[in-house]
Structure formats: C-alpha cells, structure tokens
Amino acid sequence: MRKTRYGALAMAAAAALTLSACGGGGEPESGGEGTGEAAADSVRIGIKFDQPGLGFDEGGEYTGFDVDVAKYVAGELGYSEDQIEWVEAPSANRENMLANEQVDMIFATYSITDTRKETVDFAGPYFIAGQDLLVPADSDISGPEDLEGKNLCSVTGSTSATKIKEEYPGVNLVEQPGYAECVSVMASGAIDAVTTDDIILAGLAANAESGDFKVVGNTFSEERYGVGLTKGSELCSDINAAIEKMIEEGAWEEALANNLEGVDYEPNSELNPPTPDDCV
Amino acid sequence: MEDYLSLLVEYDVLGAFWVNIQLTLWAGVWALLLGTVLALMRISPIASLQWLGAAYVNIFRNTPLTIILAFGFLGLFGQLGFTLAEDLNVSLFRIAILGLAIYHAAFVCEAIRSGVNTVPLGQAEAARAIGLSFMPAARLIILPQAFRGAIAPLGNVLIALIKNSTVAAAGSVAIETSTVMKEMIEFRSDVIYPIFFTFALGFVILVIPIGLLTTWASKKLAVAR
Numbered sequence: 001m002r003k004t005r006y007g008a009l010a011m012a013a014a015a016a017l018t019l020s021a022c023g024g025g026g027e028p029e030s031g032g033e034g035t036g037e038a039a040a041d042s043v044r045i046g047i048k049f050d051q052p053g054l055g056f057d058e059g060g061e062y063t064g065f066d067v068d069v070a071k072y073v074a075g076e077l078g079y080s081e082d083q084i085e086w087v088e089a090p091s092a093n094r095e096n097m098l099a100n101e102q103v104d105m106i107f108a109t110y111s112i113t114d115t116r117k118e119t120v121d122f123a124g125p126y127f128i129a130g131q132d133l134l135v136p137a138d139s140d141i142s143g144p145e146d147l148e149g150k151n152l153c154s155v156t157g158s159t160s161a162t163k164i165k166e167e168y169p170g171v172n173l174v175e176q177p178g179y180a181e182c183v184s185v186m187a188s189g190a191i192d193a194v195t196t197d198d199i200i201l202a203g204l205a206a207n208a209e210s211g212d213f214k215v216v217g218n219t220f221s222e223e224r225y226g227v228g229l230t231k232g233s234e235l236c237s238d239i240n241a242a243i244e245k246m247i248e249e250g251a252w253e254e255a256l257a258n259n260l261e262g263v264d265y266e267p268n269s270e271l272n273p274p275t276p277d278d279c280v
Numbered sequence: 281m282e283d284y285l286s287l288l289v290e291y292d293v294l295g296a297f298w299v300n301i302q303l304t305l306w307a308g309v310w311a312l313l314l315g316t317v318l319a320l321m322r323i324s325p326i327a328s329l330q331w332l333g334a335a336y337v338n339i340f341r342n343t344p345l346t347i348i349l350a351f352g353f354l355g356l357f358g359q360l361g362f363t364l365a366e367d368l369n370v371s372l373f374r375i376a377i378l379g380l381a382i383y384h385a386a387f388v389c390e391a392i393r394s395g396v397n398t399v400p401l402g403q404a405e406a407a408r409a410i411g412l413s414f415m416p417a418a419r420l421i422i423l424p425q426a427f428r429g430a431i432a433p434l435g436n437v438l439i440a441l442i443k444n445s446t447v448a449a450a451g452s453v454a455i456e457t458s459t460v461m462k463e464m465i466e467f468r469s470d471v472i473y474p475i476f477f478t479f480a481l482g483f484v485i486l487v488i489p490i491g492l493l494t495t496w497a498s499k500k501l502a503v504a505r
Contacts, residue, residue, distance in 0.1 A: 119470045157466045173454060175449070175459060184358065185357075185358035188359050190357055
C-alpha cells in the first residue's frame with residue numbers, strides 16, 4: 001500500500017516537471033515577439049484608471065477627458081486608437097515610469113511643477129485646474145475660509161491634502177486612499193467637504209452613485225496639467241501643436257463637455273483653454 | 281545627498297515614527313488584555329466560552345487587517361457616526377487602536393495558549409488537588425508559568441504589530457509613517473530610493489532590539505524543568 005502511494009506521488013511529480021518544462025520553453029518566445037511588435041508601432045500612454053471623468057477604466061474601456069486628449073494627440077502623432085496601449089500611472093509612480101521608459105507619454109492630471117521638471121519634461125499644459133471643494137448640494141460652505149472646524153477629506157499624501165495642512169490648520173483633515181471613499185463617507189454626512197482639483201471633483205460629482213453634490217467654484221490654487229514626457233523627449237513640440245489644433249477645432253471643448261455632462265461646473269474661463277508653454 | 285538631507289528637515293520623519301510607536305503601545309496593551317481573556321476562555325472548562333474564544337480567534341485571525349481598519353473608518357465612523365473623542369483626529373486614532381487591538385488579540389490569545397501548553401498537566405492537577413477552582417488555579421499557577429513560556433511568541437506578535445501599525449493609514453491616522461512616506465514620494469520622487477531606505481531602516485531599528493530583548497528574556501525567564 002505504502003509503495004503504491006509513493007509510486008503515484010513520483011508519477012505526479014514527474015508529470016508536473018514535464019508540464020513546467022513545456023511552459024518554461026514556450027513563454028519567452030511568444031513574449032519576445034509580442035513586445036517587439038508593440039515597440040515598433042504602438043504608443044504607450046499612462047493615464048489614471050480610477051478618476052471618473054478624467055481617466056477611468058470601465059471594464060477595459062477607457063473614458064475621460066485625459067483619455068480623449070491623449071487619443072487626439074496620439075492621432076496627430078500618427079497612431080490610430082487601436083495602436084494605443086493604455087497603462088495605469090498612479091500619482092506616486094509617474095516620474096519613475098517615464099524615467100524607466102515604461103510609458104511614452106503621461107496624461108494623468110499631471111501638474112507641471114519645477115521639482116518635477118528636474119526629472120521629466122512636460123508638453124502642454126492642456127488644461128488648467130485649481131484646487132476646489134466638493135460639498136453636498138445644500139451645504140453653505142463657499143470656500144476654504146468656511147472650513148474652520150469642519151471635517152474635510154482628501155487623498156493620502158496628495159498635493160491638495162498638504163496644501164490644506166499648511167494653509168488651513170484649523171480644518172479637520174481626513175486622509176483616505178482614494179476619492180471614492182471620501183465621497184461615500186460624505187454621502188452619509190460624516191464629512192463636510194472633499195478637496196482636490198476642480199475638474200476631478202466635477203468628475204466625481206458626475207459619477208457619484210449616492211448623494212447630490214456640487215463643486216463650490218472658488219479655486220484657491222492653479223494646477224497646470226501637462227503631458228509628462230521622458231527627459232530629452234523630442235515629442236514636445238508636436239504634442240503642443242496637436243493640443244493647439246485640438247483647442248482650435250473645438251474638439252477640446254467638446255471633450256470637456258462630454259465627460260462632465262450633468263454637473264454644474266465651468267472650468268476657470270480666464271485660464272482655459274490654455275496656451276501650451278514653449279518647449280525646452 | 282543635499283536634496284535628501286533637506287527632505288529630512290522638511291518632513292517630520294521622527295514624529296511619524298512616534299505616531300506608530302504610540303499606536304503600537306496602546307494597541308499592544310489592549311491586545312494583551314483582550315488576548316489574555318480570550319486565552320482564559322479557550323482553556324476554561326465551560327464549553328460555550330471555549331467555543332466563543334475559538335470563534336473570535338478564527339474570525340479575526342483570518343480577516344485582513346486592512347479590512348478591519350477600513351471598516352473602522354468607512355463603517356463605524358463614516359456610516360454609523362461612531363466617535364471615541366470630541367476631536368476628529370483623536371477619535372480616528374483611537375478607532376485605529378481599537379482595530380489593531382481587536383486583530384492582534386487573536387494572535388496574543390494563541391501565543392498565550394502555546395505558553396499554557398508548556399505548563400505540564402501535573403501543575404493543573406496539583407492546583408485542583410489543593411482545592412483551587414479554575415480562576416485561582418489559572419491566576420496563581422497556570423498563567424504565570426504560561427506567560428514565561430510565551431515571551432518569544434508574544435514578541436513576534438509585537439513585532440508584527442509595529443509593522444502593521446502602518447496599516448492605520450487605511451483608518452485615516454494622518455501623520456503615521458506610511459502616509460508621510462507617500463507624501464514625500466508624491467513631492468520628491470527624484471529621491472524615491474533614499475526615502476524607501478529611510479523608512480525601512482527606521483523599522484529595522486525599532487524591530488531588532490525587540491527581537492533581541494524577547495530572545496534574551498525568554499531564555500532568562502524560562503521555567504527550568
């Protein structure tokens with residue numbers, strides 16, 4: 001009895017080895033071909049996957065304003081939509097993804113700042129946002145001055161959270177991993193307001209499943225969304241030309257309107273649509 | 281290098297570690313109390329208490345800590361409006377301690393039970409023979425020996441607790457280490473590796489002495505048989 005059991009075990013082990021040998025041999029070949037093709041005639045674009053209205057993954061379909069701008073720019077650069085490979089670019093990873101050439105461009109609510117310019121290049125800006133507040137529709141909060149002693153939610157470690165901590169110390173700031181958590185807690189009334197860039201808030205309000213929210217419309221910072229590029233990239237001036245063309249043709253305005261349908265939100269009209277900066 | 285040093289001035293890294301130490305100490309005390317009660321329940325002669333203790337351990341030991349802490353924020357605070365203090369941040373800090381304590385109590389219970397197993401059965405029989413009932417026997421005879429046998433596994437739970445205290449970020453404890461690290465990376469991803477190593481080193485500095493101390497104490501205090 002014992003002998004047959006060992007025999008069966010040995011058989012199973014041998015079979016497993018044979019199987020794994022097959023797997024090991026097959027993979028590198030197919031993998032090699034795949035990446036070879038991808039590098040030749042496709043473009044890898046980094047976007048957010050979790051921001052409704054800007055960059056959002058709806059079961060493999062990518063939607064949002066960033067996505068639409070990216071599609072237009074890629075089109076101007078000679079890539080059709082099915083040549084675009086969408087890659088998730090979370091805020092903290094963006095500089096590294098560019099430095100390691102994991103993506104060619106990043107359209108992910110990526111503010112142009114001097115610190116970031118030291119490691120990456122930017123084209124654009126293609127939109128100018130500002131930090132704002134999202135509040136329940138019946139709230140009387142009209143700006144950051146009204147927040148004293150109120151509960152405010154933002155994303156852990158984000159620029160918006162830091163700004164509040166520095167400039168409005170009287171606010172009770174709660175930090176959560178994502179804006180979805182903030183909005184769901186605000187729907188139940190435990191949080192009075194959510195803060196981040198106005199266009200992100202508008203996207204959240206447009207897609208909130210419960211509760212009725214409004215964007216206050218009193219921005220207290222200026223975030224210039226640019227296209228992140230690898231340092232020394234030659235694409236900058238072509239991308240700027242594409243952005244200018246998109247604004248001129250009206251496709252820019254159309255994209256904005258389509259993605260933020262049904263929300264009472266107007267982007268700051270003094271600053272938008274923006275003129276792209278000169279390339280380095 | 282200069283970039284990196286300026287970062288340490290700008291961000292309160294030590295303060296962040298202090299928050300984690302506070303979380304660990306408070307949660308450790310509560311987990312030890314609750315865990316001891318649970319261990320008593322599991323070794324008691326009353327079947328329903330045994331069942332309750334086992335059920336607690338199996339439920340909380342098998343639930344991810346992130347879920348417990350996220351429930352503390354989204355469920356207890358967010359939906360039910362549960363608070364443990366007037367001030368919002370103090371309240372969230374205490375809810376995080378509660379979550380950490382509830383989770384680690386399950387591990388403390390099992391560590392103490394392993395300590396109880398090091399006490400020979402004869403000790404319990406002798407205690408009953410001189411007329412002690414369950415509670416006095418546990419308090420005077422079993423638990424003192426069990427704790428001395430459980431120092432090493434309790435030390436392991438403490439080490440896990442220190443590192444798990446960073447999960448308190450899920451419960452919105454704002455200035456603890458993983459949050460500060462995230463903030464530093466958001467603004468200064470040009471020095472991302474030094475930032476990682478700083479925090480890793482910080483935890484190594486916290487954890488190694490505990491490991492050494494518990495190893496030493498478990499040898500020193502072991503019951504010679």
